[in-house]
Amino acid sequence: MWIISRVFGESRWTRAIFCVITLQAILATTFEAVIFAFHANEINLIDSLHLSVDDTVSMATSFANARSLLVYFILFILAQVFTVILVVDAIYQRNTIQLIALVAFELGMSAYSIIQFHQSSTLIDTDKTAHYTSKATLAMSHLGNAYHSSQWAEITQICVMIISTIIFIFLAYKLYLEFGWHIYKKIGADLAMRDRYKMYQIFMMLLKFDFFFFLGFSVQYLALLIVAWWPDSSSKGLESEIVRELIEHIVLSCVVSITMLVSAYWGLRREKKIHMFIFLTLCIASMAYYIYMLIQIAKDPERFLGSKAFLTFFLCVDMVLILASVPIAIICLRNFNLGLMNHISHATASATSAHSMAPLGIEKSNSSRRWSIE
Numbered sequence: 001m002w003i004i005s006r007v008f009g010e011s012r013w014t015r016a017i018f019c020v021i022t023l024q025a026i027l028a029t030t031f032e033a034v035i036f037a038f039h040a041n042e043i044n045l046i047d048s049l050h051l052s053v054d055d056t057v058s059m060a061t062s063f064a065n066a067r068s069l070l071v072y073f074i075l076f077i078l079a080q081v082f083t084v085i086l087v088v089d090a091i092y093q094r095n096t097i098q099l100i101a102l103v104a105f106e107l108g109m110s111a112y113s114i115i116q117f118h119q120s121s122t123l124i125d126t127d128k129t130a131h132y133t134s135k136a137t138l139a140m141s142h143l144g145n146a147y148h149s150s151q152w153a154e155i156t157q158i159c160v161m162i163i164s165t166i167i168f169i170f171l172a173y174k175l176y177l178e179f180g181w182h183i184y185k186k187i188g189a190d191l192a193m194r195d196r197y198k199m200y201q202i203f204m205m206l207l208k209f210d211f212f213f214f215l216g217f218s219v220q221y222l223a224l225l226i227v228a229w230w231p232d233s234s235s236k237g238l239e240s241e242i243v244r245e246l247i248e249h250i251v252l253s254c255v256v257s258i259t260m261l262v263s264a265y266w267g268l269r270r271e272k273k274i275h276m277f278i279f280l281t282l283c284i285a286s287m288a289y290y291i292y293m294l295i296q297i298a299k300d301p302e303r304f305l306g307s308k309a310f311l312t313f314f315l316c317v318d319m320v321l322i323l324a325s326v327p328i329a330i331i332c333l334r335n336f337n338l339g340l341m342n343h344i345s346h347a348t349a350s351a352t353s354a355h356s357m358a359p360l361g362i363e364k365s366n367s368s369r370r371w372s373i374e
Contacts (some may be wrong), residue, residue: 011175011178012136013171013174013175013178014091014175016171017087017091017168017171017172017175018087018088018091019167020086020164020167020168020171021083021087021163021164022084023081023106024080024083024161024164024168025081025083025084026159026166027078027160028113028157028160028161028162029077029078029080029081031153031154031156031157031160032073032077032080032157033077033154034072034150034153035116035154035157036070036073037093038150038153039069039070039150040070040147041064042066043066043067043070049240066225067227067228067324068224068228068307068310069116069119069120071073071219071220071223071307072112072116072220073367074219075216075220076109076116077221078215079105079109079212080109082212083102083105083106083109083128084254086098086105087102087209089208090102091175093201094179095179095201095205096175096176096179097198097201097202097205098201098205098208098312099172099175099179099221100172100176101205101209102168103169103172103268105209106164106165106169107165109161109369110158110161110162110163111160112166112298113157113158113160113162114158116155116157117151117154117158119155120150120151121151123131124264133187151335168346193339193340194272196335196340197340199328199331199332199335200268200332200340202266202311202328203264203268203325203328203329203332204265206321206324206325206328207261207264207265207325209321210257210261210318210321210322210325211261213314213317213318213321214253214257214261214286214318215257216314217253217290217311217314217315217318218249218253218254218257220252220307220310220314221249221253221293221311222246222249222250224304224307225242225245225246225249226246229242230242246269251287252285252289253286253289254291256282256285256286257286259278259282260279260282260283260286261276261279262288263275263276263278263279264279264325264329265281267279268332270341270342271336271337271341273333273336276332276333278328279329280329280330283322283325283326283329286318286322287319287322289321290315290318291319292314293311294312294315294316297311297312299316338364
């Protein structure tokens with residue numbers, strides 16, 4: 001129990017927000033798994049029909065959208081796990097900035113649950129079904145029945161996300177007030193040190209969201225390469241081209257992103273300038289790769305059927321995050337060797353037993369000054 005007390009303190013709001021976000025993650029993951037099962041089963045049935053080339057062309061857009069949705073279902077489940085981890089981290093670190101970012105992330109997930117329902121309900125264009133071949137029409141009926149059958153789960157998912165997001169915003173506001181009045185023993189009342197710590201927290205928060213969205217784009221593109229394009233490449237003699245793209249993506253996206261984020265985290269925690277320079281250099285390389293991918297999507301939209309919208313969205317978010325991370329990284333770099341790490345390290349060592357045991361929002365008797373990052 002001492003671990004729970006250390007992480008959550010004695011505040012009822014910290015425990016409440018953790019319970020809410022955990023319940024949301026369990027319910028959302030459950031319903032998303034149900035939706036995934038409906039879609040995957042019907043797509044397998046369509047594959048078992050052995051459609052001809054003419055059949056496949058006639059329903060290409062709908063089938064591509066259906067396959068791509070499976071990836072986004074998985075990403076949505078990963079987003080739930082990611083949110084729980086960040087909430088626990090924000091509570092432990094008493095990080096109001098991260099709480100604000102999590103509110104925006106929750107709103108985004110709620111919006112996606114609505115978009116997901118819209119995608120499912122508009123996947124089949126009834127005005128075009130008359131132009132499909134008989135086998136394609138049969139396949140579309142299978143696909144349509146699947147989406148219609150999962151409609152109850154999608155609507156329930158929307159209700160779960162909206163209700164939990166509203167409750168989360170209320171609890172986050174309560175924690176914002178508590179954290180704002182909590183005395184940060186690790187820093188003190190030095191205004192300059194407060195600003196340095198604020199930049200430190202913002203950059204650490206950005207790195208966490210960088211990780212999720214960089215990973216999200218990498219997973220989507222890998223799924224396209226392996227699941228969608230690789231089976232078709234064998235019949236068209238394009239295996240070598242797909243292998244080349246796969247290697248390029250693994251190196252330029254996966255390896256570079258992981259190296260970049262690990263370097264930034266290690267450099268910030270240890271105040272190693274060389275690691276921060278590596279991060280900044282790789283940010284430029286990643287930005288160039290993301291711009292290149294956007295150009296490829298714009299030049300050949302037919303190749304990215306079903307994935308164009310979300311790939312473009314993730315690429316734009318990735319670029320925005322890089323544009324936000326670079327100037328904050330430079331500010332943090334300029335703050336190196338000015339005493340911030342000594343404050344944090346000293347306070348962390350001295351607070352292992354008492355830091356989280358006192359109720360949040362209640363100042364200790366020997367504390368005479370208030371400090372906040374607000």
